[in-house]
Amino acid sequence: MSTAEAEAVEEAKGGKKKLLIIVLVLVLGAAAAWWFLLRSPAGAKDEPEPGEVVALDPIQVNLAEGHYLSVGIALQTVKGAEELDGSKALDAVIELYSGLDQSELVKPKGRQKLKAELRKELAHLYHDEVMDVYLTQFVTQ
Structure with a gap:
């Protein structure tokens, strides 16, 4: 394997790591947004009918x-x-x-x-x- 091919393989691995990190950050951000904004607070009662x-x-x-x-x-x-x-x-x-x-x-x-x-x-x-x-x-x- 030549050095050019090794560098190309190394760049592909680095690109996949960056993509994985970005996806992980987006998933964590979405989970945090749901936790703080959409879920009902613990122990909160719905207004009785x-x-x-x-x-x-x-x-x-x-x-x-x-x-x-x-x-x-x-x-x-x-x-x-x-x-x-x-x-x-x-x-x-x-x-x-x-x-x-x-x-x-x-x-x-x-x-x-x-x-x-x-x-x-x-x-x-x-x-x-x-x-x-x-x-x-x-x-x-």
Whole structure:
């Protein structure tokens, strides 16, 4: 084998190594992109799908200074949730709203804050089977 042929064989081996390295880098880059961009984060939950809405009968709650609140709620359950016992939700409403000043309830921000607290408490009481709460009646006097 002549030196020219040996150099040609050596260049072919070097070209194959470069091609192999380039392909390997591209595959690793694609795998890294999938890992960081496309896969769902570990432990991340998919947003639950809404299920049935359970409307509860309105109740009256005593407020401060002889006033009262007539409030009705409906519970938005998650899909596949067991049948809910509304007594826990009504108890949470009584606990949260009893004794409040009427002026706290007539302001939209006050109502929204109390509704958020109620939503959080219901998620805890029903082990995340309730995803939202709707006020279906809200009358103070």
